[in-house]
Amino acid sequence: MKNYVQLYRQFAERIKENSATVLNKFRDASFAEFEQKGFPDKKTEAYLNSSLIETLNTDYDVKIHQLDIDTSQNQLFQCKIPSINAALGFMLNDKFYMADDQRRSLPEGVEFCALSDAERLYPEVVGRYLHTLSDKSRDAMTAFNSTFVQNGYFIYVKKNTVADKPLQLINMLLSEAPMIAFTHNLIVVEQGASLQLLVCDHAEEGVDFFASKVTEVVVGDGARFEYYSLENTTRKANNLMQMFVTQGNNSQVIVNNLLLLNAVSRNQITADIDGENASLFLGGMLISDGTQEAENNTIIRHNQPNSTSNELFKYILDERSHGIFSGIIVVEKDAQKTLSRQTNKSICLTPEAVVNSRPQLEIYADDVKCGHGATTGQLDNEALFYMKQRGIDQDTARMMLLSAFVQDVIDEIHIDVLRDKMKDMIDRRLRNDHSHCEDCFVHRME
Amino acid sequence: MLKIKNLHASVNGKEILKGINLEVNKGEIHAIMGPNGSGKSTLSSVLVGNPAFEITEGSIEFMGKNLLELSPEDRACEGIFLSFQYPVEIPGVSMTNFMRAAINAQRKYKGLDPISPADFLKLMREKQSLVELDNKLAGRSVNEGFSGGEKKRNEIFQMAMLDPKLAILDETDSGLDIDALRVVAHGVNSLKSPENASIIITHYQRLLQYIIPDYVHILYKGQIVKTGDKSLALELEQKGYDWIKN
Numbered sequence: 001m002k003n004y005v006q007l008y009r010q011f012a013e014r015i016k017e018n019s020a021t022v023l024n025k026f027r028d029a030s031f032a033e034f035e036q037k038g039f040p041d042k043k044t045e046a047y048l049n050s051s052l053i054e055t056l057n058t059d060y061d062v063k064i065h066q067l068d069i070d071t072s073q074n075q076l077f078q079c080k081i082p083s084i085n086a087a088l089g090f091m092l093n094d095k096f097y098m099a100d101d102q103r104r105s106l107p108e109g110v111e112f113c114a115l116s117d118a119e120r121l122y123p124e125v126v127g128r129y130l131h132t133l134s135d136k137s138r139d140a141m142t143a144f145n146s147t148f149v150q151n152g153y154f155i156y157v158k159k160n161t162v163a164d165k166p167l168q169l170i171n172m173l174l175s176e177a178p179m180i181a182f183t184h185n186l187i188v189v190e191q192g193a194s195l196q197l198l199v200c201d202h203a204e205e206g207v208d209f210f211a212s213k214v215t216e217v218v219v220g221d222g223a224r225f226e227y228y229s230l231e232n233t234t235r236k237a238n239n240l241m242q243m244f245v246t247q248g249n250n251s252q253v254i255v256n257n258l259l260l261l262n263a264v265s266r267n268q269i270t271a272d273i274d275g276e277n278a279s280l281f282l283g284g285m286l287i288s289d290g291t292q293e294a295e296n297n298t299i300i301r302h303n304q305p306n307s308t309s310n311e312l313f314k315y316i317l318d319e320r321s322h323g324i325f326s327g328i329i330v331v332e333k334d335a336q337k338t339l340s341r342q343t344n345k346s347i348c349l350t351p352e353a354v355v356n357s358r359p360q361l362e363i364y365a366d367d368v369k370c371g372h373g374a375t376t377g378q379l380d381n382e383a384l385f386y387m388k389q390r391g392i393d394q395d396t397a398r399m400m401l402l403s404a405f406v407q408d409v410i411d412e413i414h415i416d417v418l419r420d421k422m423k424d425m426i427d428r429r430l431r432n433d434h435s436h437c438e439d440c441f442v443h444r445m446e
Numbered sequence: 447m448l449k450i451k452n453l454h455a456s457v458n459g460k461e462i463l464k465g466i467n468l469e470v471n472k473g474e475i476h477a478i479m480g481p482n483g484s485g486k487s488t489l490s491s492v493l494v495g496n497p498a499f500e501i502t503e504g505s506i507e508f509m510g511k512n513l514l515e516l517s518p519e520d521r522a523c524e525g526i527f528l529s530f531q532y533p534v535e536i537p538g539v540s541m542t543n544f545m546r547a548a549i550n551a552q553r554k555y556k557g558l559d560p561i562s563p564a565d566f567l568k569l570m571r572e573k574q575s576l577v578e579l580d581n582k583l584a585g586r587s588v589n590e591g592f593s594g595g596e597k598k599r600n601e602i603f604q605m606a607m608l609d610p611k612l613a614i615l616d617e618t619d620s621g622l623d624i625d626a627l628r629v630v631a632h633g634v635n636s637l638k639s640p641e642n643a644s645i646i647i648t649h650y651q652r653l654l655q656y657i658i659p660d661y662v663h664i665l666y667k668g669q670i671v672k673t674g675d676k677s678l679a680l681e682l683e684q685k686g687y688d689w690i691k692n
Contacts, residue, residue: 386534389494390548390604391522391555400547404538404587 002059005035008147011064018065019150020116023184026131030146037140046139049324049356051293052266055238058208060180062148063093084417086168086198087112093174093181094151109161110195111154115186118154125156130186133216133244137270142242145212149182152214157193159220166196166415171211173237178208185213191220191248196415199229201262203237210238221248221275226414229267230422231259235290239265249275249304256412257284258422259294260429266295266324273300273307273335283312285409287429288321295324302335305365309339314406315346316430317353325374326358333364342372347379347405399430447472447643448612453504455492461502462488464668470612473640477654477679478647480665481687486647487531489665490616493645494528495521509611522548523555525611525642529601529618536588541600544588545570545607552608573606577633595626602633613637614645619653631656651683666690 008015008031016024039056040047047053087106089098096114106112111122119126134142157163173181189195203209219225225247231239239262247253257267271280286294300309315323325344346355357374379401387397403426410426413419448470455463462485470476480486492499493506495518506513513521536544549569550560561569570584577599589597598618605613615634619627634644634657646657654662654676662678663670671690672678682689 380534380536382534383536385496385518386530386536387544387548388518389522389528389530390544390608391519391551392547393519393551396547396551400539400543401536404536407538 002056004062004144004147007062014064015148015150020114020119020152022115022119022126022130023146023149023151026135026146030143034140034143034147037143039144040140046297046326048326048358050264050266050295051322052238052240052264052295055210055264058178058210060178060208060210061175062180065150084166084168084198084415086166088168088170089153091153091169091171091183093172093179094149094183096151096153105165107161107163107165109158109193110163110167111156112167113154115152115154115184118156118186122154122156125188126154126186129188129216129218131216133218133246133270133272134184134214134242137242137244139242139268141212141240142214145182145184145214145242148180149184149212149214152183152185154185155187155195155197157189157195157223159190160192161190162194163196166198168198168200171199171201171213173203173207173209173211173233175204175207175209180210180212182212183214185215187215187217187225189217189219189223189225192222193220194224196226197228198415198418199227201229201231201233201237201239203233205234206236208236208238209233211240213239213241215241215243217243217245217253219245219247219251219253222250223248224252226254227256228413228415228418229257229284231257231265232261232425233263234261235263235292238263239267241265241267243267243269245269245271246274247271247278247280249277251275251278253279254281254412254414255283256281256409257286257296258409259284259286259288260425262292262294264293266297268297270299271301271309273302273309274304276304276306278304278307280307280309281312281412282309283409283412285314285316285406286323287316287318287426288323289318289432291320291322293322293324295326297324297326299328299330300340301330301332302338302340303332305334305336305338307335307338309341311340311342312409312412313344314409315344315355316349316402316405317346317355318349320350320352322353323355325356326360327372328360328362329370329372331361331363331365331368331370336365336367338365338368338370340368340370342370344374345405346376347402348376349379395431399427402430403427447509449505449507451505451507453492453506454502455488455499456502457488457499462499462668463492465504466665466668466670468663468670470643470645472611472643474661475638475644475646475657475659477659477662478645478665479649479651479662479679479682481690482649484665485668486665487616490528490614490645490647493521493614494518494526519551520555522608523552527605527608527610527613529598529605529613529615531617531620533589533592533597533601535590535592537590539588540585541588542570542584545604548604548608569607573603576606576636577603578629579603594621595623598622598630599626599633602630606633606637609637611642612645613642614647616647617649618646619648619650627653628656651679654679664690
């Protein structure tokens with residue numbers, strides 16, 4: 001494994017010079033923590049079953065300064081969701097880019113820019129929230145990110161602003177040689193405001209990548225935030241997404257992770273429900289094959305009474321792929337009348353596919369309703385036969401059953417055109433249509 | 447239409463059917479009765495190609511074709527329909543999508559274009575009323591949360607939609623109250639034509655008061671031991687299965 005400690009010692013000054021200034025404040029402390037802890041190993045409880053750390057054995061380039069990527073042609077990408085009409089930004093490795101016309105189309109009261117610009121434009125907001133949530137992380141990988149990260153995106157929705165169109169962020173990993181890319185992102189949705197965000201992950205074919213993202217999300221009282229992530233990269237792109245959410249009174253948050261293609265991907269979400277009468281949907285689905293590994297590792301903490309959380313993850317695993325779910329729900333002593341449900345269901349299409357599911361509840365309050373369930377099984381042969389008896393062929397019947405299996409996750413997409421597009425993409429993915437570079441709804445133009 | 451000759455079938459190595467001979471012609475209704483474990487449901491499973499059963503001997507010919515060479519879906523497309531004893535719940539697949547997929551699969555098999563949305567809706571409405579099924583059914587998942595009676599009526603509804611040449615009703619009367627039984631029987635009777643045929647598998651004579659069979663066969667220990675007309679069912683009801691066993 002590359003010696004990242006040595007690397008940092010050697011280049012610390014240059015990393016700081018090229019970084020958003022605000023991130024430097026936390027760098028040395030993060031480095032000290034990372035140096036002390038090192039990478040998690042197989043004995044680390046939170047990384048049980050995960051092979052993410054092994055993917056760091058690849059000799060990735062660490063970019064000490066941002067790559068200069070030509071963004072002059074804003075036709076570089078094209079969105080194929082018909083009429084999604086989102087304000088579109090890009091994260092090219094760790095460089096934020098938004099075309100002028102897109103910038104002009106931002107709804108009133110909504111900011112979407114690089115963290116390095118935000119520290120200049122909104123120093124107070126950035127100063128108030130940055131690192132407040134991620135610093136609570138005990139995970140050495142968060143410290144690893146904070147040691148090397150230089151930039152990220154910033155989304156700010158001002159008080160009582162209801163964004164009349166979604167924002168879309170396309171993460172694009174571009175490099176000729178294996179590369180590790182770090183971003184630290186901050187999303188602030190103030191009191192009474194509302195935002196839908198779609199994040200799409202893409203990567204250049206044939207190159208090994210490791211993307212390390214830390215995203216902090218602050219959702220104010222009465223605010224609504226919807227986050228949809230669509231991971232459709234390559235069999236060489238590894239991903240670690242660490243998201244930290246805090247939500248206030250009467251707020252609503254939806255986090256829905258849709259994963260279609262990757263190498264090893266770990267989505268780690270920590271949600272603190274810090275308000276009363278708040279609701280959280282945290283869920284996702286994944287379809288994997290080959291040697292893909294995908295993990296959702298979640299912690300939901302109910303810190304206040306009368307709130308609701310619904311956690312729902314559905315996995316479809318083919319060939320030798322590996323799915324991991326670890327879900328911890330903590331209901332603190334004061335969080336009476338909490339309503340919480342956790343579900344993880346998986347279908348293994350082959351005997352070689354593996355699922356590790358670890359549902360965990362920690363309940364310290366005595367008047368709550370919490371339930372959890374985890375099932376792993378095969379496609380229902382009785383249902384399959386029933387459908388064939390009506391004349392439906394094996395492939396179609398299988399497709400219908402698998403689409404139906406993930407339907408309740410897809411129903412939690414509240415952007416109509418995206419939901420329709422997802423259904424279509426899932427159908428194609430189930431038909432083993434891997435020509436996603438050409439057909440995926442976001443693709444790179446020649 | 448259907449010619450079964452010396453059919454032997456086993457499940458998990460255990461022989462259940464031990465030489466069945468049966469011929470069904472179009473326009474006919476055949477009832478198959480018999481005690482528990484006599485092989486009634488095995489016969490229906492074998493006819494529709496359930497992979498759990500192994501044919502060890504004999505032949506089945508349907509409309510001049512060797513049925514045993516056809517996949518379950520092709521048998522369905524050739525016009526064989528089974529009303530399941532235990533209809534399967536399919537969460538997440540709506541009745542509408544299920545029926546559309548089935549109809550279009552069968553149309554494709556016959557070289558026809560998919561049914562138009564307007565014709566499909568019309569057909570759904572028409573056939574729903576035949577078995578007095580609620581309109582809301584269309585949006586619901588297949589059999590999910592249906593009562594026992596609704597499930598059986600839903601089977602007859604699907605039969606009406608698909609218009610099979612040969613319908614096999616496997617214990618369709620079990621678990622039905624008298625009203626539901628009447629509705630199901632009415633559905634089956636109105637679908638009867640000189641061109642199609644039915645095999646009705648039942649424990650009791652009750653259903654045969656509503657659907658009058660042309661032939662009644664008694665299955666016992668994997669063989670048809672007696673064949674007669676509808677009066678055989680009545681006789682059986684009076685004397686019980688011990689009459690056969692002895």
